[in-house]
Amino acid sequence: MKTIYVKNVARKLLQTERINWKKAVPALALFAAMFFLGREAAQIRAEARQASGRLLQETEDWGLGFGSEGEKPTGNATAAELAGYDAYYCGQGEEKVIYLTFDCGYENGNTEPILDALKKHNAQATFFVVGHFLESAPEIVKRMVADGHTVGNHTYHHPDMSKISGMSAFRKEMDDVASLFKEVTGTELAMYYRPPQGKYSTENLQMAKELGYSTFFWSLAYVDWNQDSQPSHEEAFAKLTSRIHPGAIVLLHSTSRTNGEIMDELLTKWEEMGYTFRPLADLID
Secondary structure (H helix, E strand, O other): OHHHHHHHHHHHHHHOOOOOHHHHHHHHHHHHHHHHHHHHHHHHHHHHHHHHOOOOOOEEEOOEEOOOOOOOOEEOOOHHHHHOOOEEOEOOOOOOEEEEEEEEOOOOOOHHHHHHHHHHOOOOEEEEEOHHHHHHOHHHHHHHHHOOOEEEEOOOOOOOHHHOOOHHHHHHHHHHHHHHHHHHHOOOOOOEEOOHHHEEEHHHHHHHHHOOOEEEOOOEOOOOOOOOOOOOHHHHHHHHHHOOOOOEEEEEEOOOHHHHHHHHHHHHHHHHOOOEEOOHHHHHO
């Protein structure tokens, strides 16, 4: 914007029939100085935003920044900042461990192939379920429990939780899932919470903590939820193998046809890369 302004002023000065250079030169110098000072200020602001980008904001969408292949990404907040809310996005240390998690919004035939692959590899995972999944696929939820997986809370209606500021409404979204899960399985839901779409606020994190929940974001995910544009096998492997890292909390969607088709091969590939699979309980411990 400033560049265009300076050019326009210079053009008008040059197009004037009689140029008063004593006035024009200082004016051009002033405008040039304004431009460069403005650009410098913008750079300083950008660097400040970059330096503070990992600070926990009052309201935020969870996001990641990736560096070199195999390195842990940076998140909107540091692990230390999240720890104050019993929240996590990545495991500590450099041991080649993967924490598999799946978000379950509805059932469309792809969850059972995923469960089959997990069972074949003796890999435990955490499934974050919403109310609709519990209502429509109770037998699959029972299988998750029978196969030794953990089931966590993804809220009943999958709303933007960052817009919920009252504890009563927040508690209801959580309690309704826990109650229906117990009704379906006869067991207690794990006190693990994943904010829908990664939308959160510090108030939400605090309320989850007060209810006894640990909150789990992620350090690796890819665009697998769009049913009208599923990633190819090649695209999935390119993302999920190049960005895997020690302590990764991997977010996948059980609705993904691609995930159902590649899960066995993907787990094999990760194992060949030296990784093992552990439940989220090990990360907390």
